[in-house]
Amino acid sequence: MLTIKNLNKTYPNGTQALKDVNLNLEKGMFGLLGPNGAGKSTLMRTIATLQLADSGNIQFDGIDVFKQPDEIRKTLGYLPQDFGVYPKVSAEMMLNHIAKVKGIINKSERKDYVADLLHKVNLYPFRNRNLGDFSGGMRQRFGIAQALLGSPKLIIVDEPTAGLDPLERNRFHNLLSELGENAVVILSTHIVDDVTNLCQRMAVFNEGKILIEGNPQELSDTLRGKVYRKHIEKSELEILENDFTVLSNYLRGGQFYVNVYSESNPGEGFEIVDNDLEDFYFYCINKKQEQEAAI
Numbered sequence: 001m002l003t004i005k006n007l008n009k010t011y012p013n014g015t016q017a018l019k020d021v022n023l024n025l026e027k028g029m030f031g032l033l034g035p036n037g038a039g040k041s042t043l044m045r046t047i048a049t050l051q052l053a054d055s056g057n058i059q060f061d062g063i064d065v066f067k068q069p070d071e072i073r074k075t076l077g078y079l080p081q082d083f084g085v086y087p088k089v090s091a092e093m094m095l096n097h098i099a100k101v102k103g104i105i106n107k108s109e110r111k112d113y114v115a116d117l118l119h120k121v122n123l124y125p126f127r128n129r130n131l132g133d134f135s136g137g138m139r140q141r142f143g144i145a146q147a148l149l150g151s152p153k154l155i156i157v158d159e160p161t162a163g164l165d166p167l168e169r170n171r172f173h174n175l176l177s178e179l180g181e182n183a184v185v186i187l188s189t190h191i192v193d194d195v196t197n198l199c200q201r202m203a204v205f206n207e208g209k210i211l212i213e214g215n216p217q218e219l220s221d222t223l224r225g226k227v228y229r230k231h232i233e234k235s236e237l238e239i240l241e242n243d244f245t246v247l248s249n250y251l252r253g254g255q256f257y258v259n260v261y262s263e264s265n266p267g268e269g270f271e272i273v274d275n276d277l278e279d280f281y282f283y284c285i286n287k288k289q290e291q292e293a294a295i
């Protein structure tokens with residue numbers, strides 16, 4: 001349904017944010033994982049018709065995104081990373097306005113529709129409050145509501161759960177997975193667990209390129225039996241990094257641990273772990289750095 005072909009983008013300052021990106025996405029949720037500056041937002045903004053690429057093309061259900069931006073906007077729901085609001089307008093008034101712009105002409109139909117959306121994101125009790133008086137999480141939920149207006153068939157959400165408390169995050173996840181039944185949903189996030197839990201397909205994106213694409217579970221399984229954990233003192237980390245492929249280091253219960261990639265048991269004190277997508281993600285990013293170091 002969404003086809004991205006040979007997409008390239010270099011900003012005027014010389015930063016090459018997209019390097020020959022190719023993707024084919026079908027209905028369902030697609031997760032985009034990548035470190036800061038990988039180019040995720042650039043890709044999202046380009047699909048959302050907010051900026052042009054230097055070359056390449058994007059098609060959605062027969063619509064050429066660059067040539068027919070107005071057509072794609074009719075079927076697009078977009079939640080950007082930084083969602084600005086008009087501070088002196090109430091949530092209900094703003095949604096009502098956007099609904100009108102999106103073509104919901106009938107007044108009472110629009111009222112019901114907006115009320116339903118406000119219920120969905122748990123903002124109905126605050127519908128008359130000005131957006132400027134919303135908390136960060138409430139603002140984010142409002143952003144989600146506006147992205148869902150008009151039953152979009154292509155939904156792009158850039159780090160949508162940032163600032164949401166655990167209850168609202170769950171609520172949003174349920175909402176997104178419902179939407180994924182009828183739409184192409186692209187979820188850009190730093191939260192690896194969200195991709196594991198929600199997405200049928202995913203890609204690891206770094207330095208403007210797709211490093212790998214696939215099903216989260218299948219990708220994670222490629223490392224099965226090759227990730228080992230060891231409890232170490234923090235001061236030992238540097239030595240370990242010289243000898244092993246350290247995927248990550250973290251604290252658990254106040255203790256310092258490393259996860260290491262190895263074809264066989266790396267030695268005393270290491271135990272095999274039930275690896276997850278996060279290990280795979282770090283493995284991809286790490287491998288890329290190793291390849292660059294070897295060149």
Ligand SMILES: Nc1ncnc2c1ncn2[C@@H]1O[C@H](COP(=O)(O)OP(=O)(O)OP(=O)(O)O)[C@@H](O)[C@H]1O
Binds near residue numbers: 015034035038039041
């Ligand atoms: N308007 C711009 N002008 C110049 N460089 C830009 C611009 N926007 C982004 N960049 C650069 O392009 C690269 C990709 O940025 P982008 O925001 O797309 O990454 P990202 O993966 O979304 O990062 P994050 O996870 O931090 O949001 C970065 O090096 C960034 O500094």
